[in-house]
Amino acid sequence: MGERPVHIRQSDQSLGGLKAELRTILPELEEMRNRKSDRKNQFIEVTKQLQKIRDEIFKPTGCTSTAVVVDESDLSLRKLEELHAELQALQKEKSERLKQVLDHLSTLNSLCLVLGMDFKHTVNEVHPSLGESEGTKNISNDTIQHLAAAIGRLREVKLLRMKRLQELASSMLELWNLMDTPIEEQQTFQNVTCKIAASEHEITEPNILSVEFINYVEGELSRLEELKASKMKELSFKEKIRTRRDLQKNTHGC
Structure with a gap:
């Protein structure tokens, strides 16, 4: 314990003296x-806390914790202070990791909203604790790496869908201009055409890049293209009639 030993005085070696000394x-x-x-109880408590945080940070999911063992050969205050300092450092790292996990979850939630994907299902694939509103979040290295990888994958999906939506918006504007589509009809898809030059971080509207919405826009574009084809056919037919009439007039005139 790092304290001075108890000394027995050697002055009186008689039985009575020894008994008095013992008393x-x-x-x-x-x-x-x-x-x-x-x-020792203080050592056990701080060692338990150290082990718990080490397990949360470093131990792979599914591994069992090792038993807490205290080295009784050194129970000094100096050693206890060292353990407390180590505990404070680990608590700081735990806090930083938790913030990192929460930031990743916030980013994933935003991506899932825009893409029309199930956020809870997405994070549960990383770790079941992440989809729960209550309880402790897993903050292990594996979890943080998998969250970062999931964010990277969804950003790639977002960029691909964003490019597709902007292509659809550009085609839609061309068809509207070509066919003099009324403003009232264009209003329905204004949230699409206004994204034609938007950057990734500017596209935050829920479901704007969902598969269902992109299919809906593609359906509208197909309708416009069919309408264009129909009008072109109608114009061609009218042009043929006009040409035929002109020929007939010229023939009769001769």
């Missing part, structure tokens, strides 16, 4: 035993 020493020994027990 003096025994209470002190008992007090030291109690202090040692208290100190």
